Amino acid sequence: MGSRKTTPLNNPTLENLHCSIELKTEKLGMVPFFQDLKQPELDKVVEKFSANHFSEGDEIYYQEDPAHYLRVIVEGAVKLLRYTDEGKDVVLDILNPGSYFGSLKLLGSDVYTESAVAQSGCCILSIGLKDFKEVLQEYPAVSIALLESSSEKLRASQEQVKQLTTQSVEKRIANILLTLSGKFGEEKDGGTLLQLPFSRKDLADMAGTTTESASRVMSTFQKEGIIETGRQWVAIQDIERLRSVTKS
Amino acid sequence: MGSRKTTPLNNPTLENLHCSIELKTEKLGMVPFFQDLKQPELDKVVEKFSANHFSEGDEIYYQEDPAHYLRVIVEGAVKLLRYTDEGKDVVLDILNPGSYFGSLKLLGSDVYTESAVAQSGCCILSIGLKDFKEVLQEYPAVSIALLESSSEKLRASQEQVKQLTTQSVEKRIANILLTLSGKFGEEKDGGTLLQLPFSRKDLADMAGTTTESASRVMSTFQKEGIIETGRQWVAIQDIERLRSVTKS
DNA sequence: CGTATCATTGAATTAAATCAAGTCCAGTGG
DNA sequence: CCACTGGACTTGATTTAATTCAATGATACG
Incomplete structure (x- = not known):
């Protein structure tokens, strides 16, 4: 029981430096819908993007603001909410690097139909x-x-609807933990650590x-x-047991 | 109180005849994503579609079946469900003519991630x-x-998530009635009649x-x-009062 | 250290589900 | 045309999962 309760986060405090033009090309190529582009094509596309850094808690945009941009996460996590x-x-979702959002x-x-908040320090194109x-x-492709x-x-989103209408709070939370560990989890002494700053309220709102x-x-x-x-x-210690919670 | 309880449906029993090649061009032109096509272009596209009739209750496809088609409703209503x-x-939704579904x-x-059932007799391309x-x-457009x-x-779908997590059953049902009346309602002696065959179970599942x-x-x-x-x-008699139920 | 914020835990309440009969209607077949 | 029947719908009583209300406990951060 006397388990460690202090945060195991190493709090990288992503600096603006990391959110540079160099990273752009490398990361944009990893975005699913740009994967078919050849390097010279990709380079031309990259030029049209601009990079911005956001600190944890920053509002990237607010629902009902006029929507002018499509955004891609290079580093960090973004929470979409209403x-x-x-x-x-x-x-609605917590997005990881390589995901797009916006309009x-x-x-x-x-106008934007949801708000976007930096869940951690992040670099956004x-x-x-x-x-x-x-x-x-x-590029039709x-x-x-x-x-x-x-x-x-x-x-x-439809899966979320299904879970909300058919599953108990316990199962929904188990599912969320599994999804997040897939997106953000890092292996750490036998378990999967979620580096995300991630409160009970975030979990509840999801x-x-x-x-x-x-x-x-x-x-x-x-317990x-x-x-x-x-x-x-x-930190997820026993992922199999967590999976079994979602079933049954 | 002695209100009419007999069905006001005229049960059109859509015949296969109505689901013909002639209708195709006319209706496909109304689908949002074909609206920019010029007539000759549209004609060429139309040729690639085939028309099928489904009777009320027919399964159009089943979740996890291999997904090979994109479909467009020409006439009738289709229920998407899991x-x-x-x-x-x-x-998940009840779709009206002009809507697309499938993959x-x-x-x-x-594979299809949901099942599709003909809610009424319908013609599908x-x-x-x-x-x-x-x-x-x-046609990139x-x-x-x-x-x-x-x-x-x-x-x-995100709106549905929002409603499921924040609104009472009464408000959700009021919202569903409003949405359906927008899609399928017909003006009839001072009210809006939903011609859809639409059971309490359908409503509950929505x-x-x-x-x-x-x-x-x-x-x-x-009452x-x-x-x-x-x-x-x-039949919705007092749409304003229904709207006020969704607020407050 | 002190304090604000986050998290936990317990008790009371409540919305909605479940369980259990019923009633009513549309279509059937005599 | 009418009685019959099965499925759709309703209504009441009870139970339950989860919320709400109310403290209290813990931890990161200055």
């Missing part, structure tokens, strides 16, 4: 929608690959529950030896 | 994914318009609740004079 009128936050409304103008439209027109990514996002309920579930998991957890961090 | 292991059905996985192969890929490569549609679907709860909410709405309802049909 603030509701009733004051509850709904976390794809290339025809006419639009942005491209104006007009420029991006030109890219799509020039990018459009097609992007359609796939877009379908995949829809699929993930699972569609309350911080108290999330806390109770996490306590149970910890059962499935996870180790403390303030803003989680 | 059957869960626990035996609960989750209705957009143009690279590599894939299908195009093989290889053919559709060629269309996209030839279609890709771009399709990306918009795809984003819109994601937005709708709202993520039980038939009993859905029935209770519908009874309340009826309050907001709707008229019977077996498989709903």
Whole structure:
């Protein structure tokens, strides 16, 4: 029981330096919908992106702001969420490097339908929608690959709907931990550490529950030896048992 | 109270005749992502589609079947749903004419992630994914318009997530009735009639609740004079009051 | 150290699910 | 045309998962 509760995060405090033009080419090539581009084509596309650094907690954009950019994460994590009128936050997703977000409304103008917050310090590339439209027109393969990514996002959202309507809070939280460990987990002395700064409230807002309920579930998991957890961090000790929680 | 409970549906029993090649061109031109095509281009695209009729309750495809087609509704309504292991059905959407569904996985192969059932008799156009890929490569404008549609679907799914996590069953049902009346409603003696065959179970599966709860909410709405309802049909009498239910 | 923020835990409450009869209607077949 | 029947719908009583309310405990950070 006397488990370590101090944070095991090494808090990299990503500097602006890391968010440089050099990184851009390297990372953009890893984005799924640019993978088909040849190097010279990619170089031309990269020029249209600009890089920005955001610190933990920074708002990247706010829901209902006019949407002008498509963004790609080079480093760090971004939380997409909707603030509701009733004051509850709904976390739609937490994105890892290589993911895109922002707007794809290339025809006419639009507003963002969700807010984006830097979950950790991060480096983000942005491209104006007009420029991006030109890219799509020039390289149809990018459009097609992007359609796939877009379908995949829809699929993930529908999975979320399914879980919300059919599964208990405990199972939803187990699923979220599994998903996040896949995206952000790092192997560490026999377990998978989530380096994300990640509070009970974040977890609750992802699972569609309350911080108290999330806390109770996490306590149970910890007592059962499935996870180790403390303030803003989680380490999964027994991933198989966590998987078995989602079933049954 | 002695309200009519007999069905006001005129049960059109859409015949196969109606699902003809003539209709195809006319209707495909109305699909959002083909709207930019000129008539000769559209004609060429139309040729690649084939038309099929489905009767109410027919399964159009089943989740996890290999996905080979993209489909467009010409007439009728299609229910997209996921059957869960626990035996609960989750209705993701009910689509109206002009909507597309099926798969957009143009690279590599894939399986359907949801099932599709004809909610009413309907006429569906299908195009093989290889053919559709060629269309996209030839007409980049279609890709771009399709990306918009795809984003819109994601937005709708995220809205569903938001509602499931923050709103009561009563509000979710009110919202569903409003959405459906927008898609399928027909003006009829001072109210909006939903011609859809649409059971309490369908409603419950859309709202993520039980038939009993859905029935209770519908009874309340009826007692309050907001709707008229019977077996498989709903007429919205006081849309303003229904809207006010979703707020507050 | 002190303090703000995050996390936990317990008790009371509640929305909705479940369990259990019923009723009502549309279509059937005599 | 009417009685019959099965599926759709309703309603009530009970149970339960999760929220809400209310303290208290722990930890990172200045």
